[in-house]
Amino acid sequence: PEGVPLPERLAELAVAQREQYVLQIVTNLVASVLKHGDPSGISPDRPFRDLGFDSLTGVELRNRLARETGLTLPATVVFDHPNPGALAAFVLDAAGPAPDEPSRAVRDGLDRLEASLDALPPDGDTRAEVEARLRGLLERLSGSTPAADPASGDPAVQELIASASAYEIFDFIDTQLGRAAD
Structure with a gap:
């Protein structure tokens, strides 16, 4: 939920579920930014440029992702990570180690x-x-x-x-x- 920092939300999940949870956040936001009705059509391995991202949509995704996770993300985060899977891995790493480990x-x-x-x-x-x-x-x-x-x-x-x-x-x-x- 928006407003609850991502590390706290991840602490509630089993280690095996954390990666999938963050990937779901990213793909949902990608679908929203691109105005796709169904996030299931967003492949984690498909490059952002092939999905139709440009500089404006990249910044919009970064802003929404920062709001959703509570993380401070660089403006170029979408362009530094080539696809939703790589971006999710970065976000998971940026959230830091889970407090229960x-x-x-x-x-x-x-x-x-x-x-x-x-x-x-x-x-x-x-x-x-x-x-x-x-x-x-x-x-x-x-x-x-x-x-x-x-x-x-x-x-x-x-x-x-x-x-x-x-x-x-x-x-x-x-x-x-x-x-x-x-």
Whole structure:
């Protein structure tokens, strides 16, 4: 509905439905701008120029799409994206990640972190700092609180934590959180 920002509307939908929802918005608006009675005749792959768009209709579509979605869109958005499908993909991306997908954001961050660990020097203060922060994050993730005294708690667990390598920590993360699908 007009007036409700697109990211909020998308949050109500399953991930698989979001792309189709935005495509429906775009094709409905294309049909309206071109004064077609039925939006089902608008193919997502048909170029805007073949549909009959010119600079005026392009700007009109952009204005209506901005009102409908609540997004700020460039004046050339219709000409920067060759067809309704490409425009819908752009709008979906511009709406940003859905607010109900924090686990995906965490997994993506872990993937980036894992890839960047190779750039760390094998020894040194930086590696020790990263290890300490990762251990803190693991404790936070598991809901445990760090022991005030390393000697307190289960000595076997304390030894495991103290001796864990970065590889073992990432293996733990992968098995406990699951690796993001590629």
